[in-house]
Amino acid sequence: MKLKCIGWLLLCCTALSWGQTADEVRQMMWGPGDKHQKATTFPEKWNNESAVILYKNEVYDYHKFGTNVTYTRSIRKRIKLLDAAAVKEFSEFSYSTKFYSNKAMGSFWRRGSNFIGVRIIKPDGKTLDIDADKEAKEVNNEKKLAIPNLEIGDIIDFYFYSVEPFKSVYDYTFEAVETPLGDVYPTVDLKITLRTENDFFVNFNTYNGAPDLKEIPTGKSNDRLYELTASDLAKNEFPRWFYPLNELPCYKFQVIFARSGKFERLSDGFLSEKESIIKKTVAKEDIFNYYNEKFYPEGDMGPINKFLKDKTFASDEEKIRAVYYFCRHEFFTRYFEGFAVNDANIMYPWGLYSNVIFFRNEVPFVNYFMQFLKRQEISFDIIIATPRYNGSIDDLLIQENVRKLIRVNTKTPVYLEYFNPYTGADQISYTIENSKAYVLEIVKGKRVTDASTVTLPSSTYKDNLSKIKTQVSLVDFNGYKVTRDAAYYGHLKESEQEDKLRFYDFVYEDYEKYGTPKLMELVRNNRQRTQYTKELESLILKMKEKQKENFEANVEGEYDVKVDDYAFSLKNTGRFGKDNPLEVNETFTINANYVKKAGDKYLLELGRFLTSQIEIDKKEIERKNNIYMGFPRSFENEIIFTIPEGYSVSGLDKLNKKVENETGGFTSTAEVQGNQLVIKTLKYYKNYYEPNSNWNKMIQFLDAAYQFTQEKVLLKKN
Incomplete structure (x- = not known):
C-alpha cells in the first residue's frame, strides 16, 4: 500500500x-x-x-x-x-x-x-x-x-x-x-x-x-x-x-x-468576512468582487503591433486567432528551448533573451488580451468556469478550481484560454465544455461591471475524431508488415499531442513561422555557440531515441504483441486550429501471433488491428453510478489487407456489424476490392453524460467493438 x-x-x-x-x-x-x-x-x-x-x-x-x-x-x-x-x-x-x-x-x-x-x-x-x-x-x-x-x-x-x-x-x-x-x-x-x-x-x-x-x-x-x-x-x-x-x-x-486585511485582499481564495466564520458557498457577488480586482488591461502592445504591421485579415475572428497563435509563441513557446538547455545544464540561457515576458498563469494572460482587445475596440467578456468533474459552478468553493478565459464577442464568438503548446483559439478545454459558467461583463474594455451566467459551447462526436488507416501485408505467411497513418482532431488531438510531441517539434516550427531567431543564434561567442549547439543536438538525439522507444512500447501495448523494425514520423503537429489535425505515420512488423496455420489454410486475426477495445467484465455489468464522459468522440478505422496472389479470403460476414442507439454505436463493413480486403469501422460516443439506465445500451456497442477484435478471416488458395 x-x-x-x-x-x-x-x-x-x-x-x-x-x-x-x-x-x-x-x-x-x-x-x-x-x-x-x-x-x-x-x-x-x-x-x-x-x-x-x-x-x-x-x-x-x-x-x-x-x-x-x-x-x-x-x-x-x-x-x-x-x-x-x-x-x-x-x-x-x-x-x-x-x-x-x-x-x-x-x-x-x-x-x-x-x-x-x-x-x-x-x-x-x-x-x-x-x-x-x-x-x-x-x-x-x-x-x-x-x-x-x-x-x-x-x-x-x-x-x-x-x-x-x-x-x-x-x-x-x-x-x-x-x-x-x-x-x-x-x-x-x-x-x-x-x-x-x-x-x-x-x-x-x-x-x-x-x-x-x-x-x-x-x-x-x-x-x-x-x-x-x-x-x-x-x-x-x-x-x-x-x-x-x-x-x-x-x-x-x-x-x-x-x-492582515491587506493580505486578505491579496490572498488566492474566496475568504469569509472573518476567520471565525466558515465559508460554505461562493455567490455571484463573491466572484464579482474577487475578480474585479484581479483583471485589468495591462501589457506592452509593441510585439503585437509589430506582428500586425502590413497584415490584413478577412474578419476580426481571423485577426484574433492569428494574434493568439503569435502570442502563444512570443510569450510562451519561444522559451522552451531555454528551459531544455537549462535543465540539461548545457548553459544558462536567460541572459540571452531581451525583454523576457513569460505568461506563467491565467491572470497575466487575461490582462494582456484585455489590453489588446480594448485597443482594437472589440467587445469581450471574461468567463469563469470550473471543470465538470468538480461539480457545478453553483457549488464552487475553491478558487484554484476556477478556469479563466476570454470570450471575444465577434460574429462567431472566439474563446481564448491560457496557453499550453497546443491550445487553439477555437476550442475551449473539454473539462469546462457544456457547463454552466459565470460571465464577467466588461465595459469599455477595462472594468468588470457585472456577473451573469451562461452555458458554455459543446462539441460533437464528429468534432473529436480519431481517423486511422492501417495497411497490412503478410510477410512469409508468418507475420505482418504494417503501415499506420493516424490523424487526430478536436479534443482527441490534445492527449495525442502531449504524448507524441516534444519541444523540438513545436519550438522550431514556431521559429520558422514567426521568423524568431533560435536560441543558439543569440550566443555571440563563436566557440561557445559551437559547443552549446553540439550539446543541444546531442540532447535532442537522445530525446528522439527515447521517444522512439516509448512509441514502440505504446504500439506493443495496443496490439499486445512484440513489434520489430519500428519507425515513426510526424507529418503535422496540428497546433493551429481544431480542424488542423495531428498527423503521424508509423511502420513496423509483428510476428506470427496474428497468423495461425490450419492445414493448407491460414487464420488471420485481422480484427485485432482495430487494437484493444473495452471488454466489459462481470463486475462492470451491474453498474450503480451514472456515466460521465470527458467529451463526445468518434473513432474511424480503415484496415486494408493485401491478399497474396493466388489466394482468397472468406468469413467476412462476422466482420459486418451494426449496433447503434442514443448513447453511441459501432458499425463495421468488410469487402474485397481487387486484391485488397477493405475493412471499415466506426465507433462513437454521443454524449457527455448518460444516466445509469443507459448503461446496458452502451454495453451493446462496446461488446460489438470488442467482439470485432476477436473475429478471424480464412485465407486459402484458389
Missing part, C-alpha cells in the same frame, strides 16, 4: 508541534487515550467484503507563532482484513520519512518530518508492533516497509503523521482537499478534525448527503476546533467514466493564511 503525502490527514484529538519524537507520536496514536484500541467488530452485512475499516481518523492542524507557521496532518486507519486480496494490499507500505517544504523561507526552516506507525492485532488479541525505522528499506528515495506474517482475520492499525513548518510573513494558500467521504472499503466510524486559529480562513462544505462540519467549543477565543463524524459508510466504487465528486457524499475544504 502506498501512502501519499497529499491525501494524508488523520489522527486522534490533538496535533503535535514540530520537534515531537516518534515515541511521543506513538503515544498520541495508541496511548491510553485511544478510544478505538479495542475496536474489532463490524456489521454482519459486510462479512463478504474484502476488508472493513473499523476506524478512520483524519486531522488537519494549522497554527502560527510569530512568523512561524506549522501545518500538521495525519491519518490513522484500523482495518480488518477479510480475504487474501486485502492481505496482499496491506503487506507493504511505501512512504517518505523526511521532506523539504516548498513553502519555506530559508534553509533551516525547510525541514519537515513524517512518522509512521504500524501494528498488527491477531484474532487472539496478540499485538505485534512493526519497527518501521528498523525494518523499512530505502528504495529510490522512498522507504518500503514489508509487513510479515499478515493473515486473513488480522487487524492492521496504522498511522501516518506529517509536520511541515515554514515561515510566512504575509499570506499563504494551503493545498485544497476534495475527496469522497467513504473509502474503497466500508467504514464503521469516521472522524475528521480541523484545528485553526486567528489569521487562518477556512472554506469548508459537504455535498451529496455528507454530514455537516460542526464547531466544537474550545474555551479560547483564538483557537477553533471543527469535527465531521460519520458511521456505517458503505464502500465507494470507482468505475470507468465516473466523476466521484458529482455523486458521492464528499467534502471540500481549503485553508488560507492571511495576517
Whole structure:
C-alpha cells in the first residue's frame, strides 16, 4: 500500500508541534487515550467484503507563532482484513520519512518530518508492533516497509503523521482537499478534525448527503476546533467514466493564511468576512468582487503591433486567432528551448533573451488580451468556469478550481484560454465544455461591471475524431508488415499531442513561422555557440531515441504483441486550429501471433488491428453510478489487407456489424476490392453524460467493438 503525502490527514484529538519524537507520536496514536484500541467488530452485512475499516481518523492542524507557521496532518486507519486480496494490499507500505517544504523561507526552516506507525492485532488479541525505522528499506528515495506474517482475520492499525513548518510573513494558500467521504472499503466510524486559529480562513462544505462540519467549543477565543463524524459508510466504487465528486457524499475544504486585511485582499481564495466564520458557498457577488480586482488591461502592445504591421485579415475572428497563435509563441513557446538547455545544464540561457515576458498563469494572460482587445475596440467578456468533474459552478468553493478565459464577442464568438503548446483559439478545454459558467461583463474594455451566467459551447462526436488507416501485408505467411497513418482532431488531438510531441517539434516550427531567431543564434561567442549547439543536438538525439522507444512500447501495448523494425514520423503537429489535425505515420512488423496455420489454410486475426477495445467484465455489468464522459468522440478505422496472389479470403460476414442507439454505436463493413480486403469501422460516443439506465445500451456497442477484435478471416488458395 502506498501512502501519499497529499491525501494524508488523520489522527486522534490533538496535533503535535514540530520537534515531537516518534515515541511521543506513538503515544498520541495508541496511548491510553485511544478510544478505538479495542475496536474489532463490524456489521454482519459486510462479512463478504474484502476488508472493513473499523476506524478512520483524519486531522488537519494549522497554527502560527510569530512568523512561524506549522501545518500538521495525519491519518490513522484500523482495518480488518477479510480475504487474501486485502492481505496482499496491506503487506507493504511505501512512504517518505523526511521532506523539504516548498513553502519555506530559508534553509533551516525547510525541514519537515513524517512518522509512521504500524501494528498488527491477531484474532487472539496478540499485538505485534512493526519497527518501521528498523525494518523499512530505502528504495529510490522512498522507504518500503514489508509487513510479515499478515493473515486473513488480522487487524492492521496504522498511522501516518506529517509536520511541515515554514515561515510566512504575509499570506499563504494551503493545498485544497476534495475527496469522497467513504473509502474503497466500508467504514464503521469516521472522524475528521480541523484545528485553526486567528489569521487562518477556512472554506469548508459537504455535498451529496455528507454530514455537516460542526464547531466544537474550545474555551479560547483564538483557537477553533471543527469535527465531521460519520458511521456505517458503505464502500465507494470507482468505475470507468465516473466523476466521484458529482455523486458521492464528499467534502471540500481549503485553508488560507492571511495576517492582515491587506493580505486578505491579496490572498488566492474566496475568504469569509472573518476567520471565525466558515465559508460554505461562493455567490455571484463573491466572484464579482474577487475578480474585479484581479483583471485589468495591462501589457506592452509593441510585439503585437509589430506582428500586425502590413497584415490584413478577412474578419476580426481571423485577426484574433492569428494574434493568439503569435502570442502563444512570443510569450510562451519561444522559451522552451531555454528551459531544455537549462535543465540539461548545457548553459544558462536567460541572459540571452531581451525583454523576457513569460505568461506563467491565467491572470497575466487575461490582462494582456484585455489590453489588446480594448485597443482594437472589440467587445469581450471574461468567463469563469470550473471543470465538470468538480461539480457545478453553483457549488464552487475553491478558487484554484476556477478556469479563466476570454470570450471575444465577434460574429462567431472566439474563446481564448491560457496557453499550453497546443491550445487553439477555437476550442475551449473539454473539462469546462457544456457547463454552466459565470460571465464577467466588461465595459469599455477595462472594468468588470457585472456577473451573469451562461452555458458554455459543446462539441460533437464528429468534432473529436480519431481517423486511422492501417495497411497490412503478410510477410512469409508468418507475420505482418504494417503501415499506420493516424490523424487526430478536436479534443482527441490534445492527449495525442502531449504524448507524441516534444519541444523540438513545436519550438522550431514556431521559429520558422514567426521568423524568431533560435536560441543558439543569440550566443555571440563563436566557440561557445559551437559547443552549446553540439550539446543541444546531442540532447535532442537522445530525446528522439527515447521517444522512439516509448512509441514502440505504446504500439506493443495496443496490439499486445512484440513489434520489430519500428519507425515513426510526424507529418503535422496540428497546433493551429481544431480542424488542423495531428498527423503521424508509423511502420513496423509483428510476428506470427496474428497468423495461425490450419492445414493448407491460414487464420488471420485481422480484427485485432482495430487494437484493444473495452471488454466489459462481470463486475462492470451491474453498474450503480451514472456515466460521465470527458467529451463526445468518434473513432474511424480503415484496415486494408493485401491478399497474396493466388489466394482468397472468406468469413467476412462476422466482420459486418451494426449496433447503434442514443448513447453511441459501432458499425463495421468488410469487402474485397481487387486484391485488397477493405475493412471499415466506426465507433462513437454521443454524449457527455448518460444516466445509469443507459448503461446496458452502451454495453451493446462496446461488446460489438470488442467482439470485432476477436473475429478471424480464412485465407486459402484458389
